[in-house]
Amino acid sequence: MPYKDIAAFRRSYRSKDGSFAHQRSHNLVRDYKQLQSYREELGRASLPKTLENYQKIVYNKSDKENLDHYIEARRRGSVSAVASFSDWQETDTRLKAAFIGQTAQNGVKVTSVGKHFVDRVIGTIYQKRSGVSFKNLQEVIANGKFAEVKIDKKGRKSQRIYIDELCDITINPETGELIQCNPNSK
Structure with a gap:
């Protein structure tokens, strides 16, 4: 190699400090x-x-947050081992497109x-929790009954929307965030 050290090689390889190319080359071994x-x-x-x-995900803030969540969810067993990170991302994108608004x-x-809502839609065998179908979620959002608003110890509000034979959905009535869902047995 015509360069005296790895730093000289990296300087010639990248364009600007802080750029994606810089981060990629600088953190190559660590990443x-x-x-692995x-x-x-x-x-x-x-x-x-x-x-x-992997580096495209790691150096994109929202993708990195999703990857970190996916890894922790897999460690806890709250996402099925058969669901890959790309499956998780596709489910997240599909849910947002279907329900936001x-x-x-x-x-x-x-x-x-x-x-956590995405995790619950996917489900897991480890915690013996089935996933919930998009069809059931759409039906409950559109036609479900709703329970009283509850406030947890941290002061966060939640409200359950449900159809007994389909599923329960928990939503924050102040922010409009879908928090979690649970399948109901028929």
């Missing part, structure tokens, strides 16, 4: 080790196939979808 560690822990199929795709039966306009 590779982290990806996650693959050993969670399985190869659960994570991005290439280091380049809709008005629930209780008159609350849905403004956001919580990460």
Whole structure:
């Protein structure tokens, strides 16, 4: 290599400090080790196939937050091991497209979808919790009955919307965030 050290190589490789190319080259080894560690822990199929795709996620703030949540959810067992990170992202995108802007039966306009809600839609075998279908979610949002508003110890409000034979959805009546959902047995 014509460069005296790795720093000279990196300087020639990247454009500007702080750019994606700079971060990618500067953290290449660390990112590779982290990806390998996650693959050993969670399985190869659960994570991005290439280091380049992993770095695109890591250096995008919202994608990184989603990846961190997915990894923690897998560790806790609240997301099924058969659901990859790309499956989780697709479910998140699909939920946001389907529900944000809709008005629930209780008159609350849905403004956001919580990460825990996405986990609950996917479900998990580990915690013996089935996922919930989009069809059932749409039916409950449009036609469900609603319970009284509850306030938790931290002062957060929530309200349950449900159809007994389909599912329950919990929504924050002040912010419009979908918090969680649970399937109901028939």
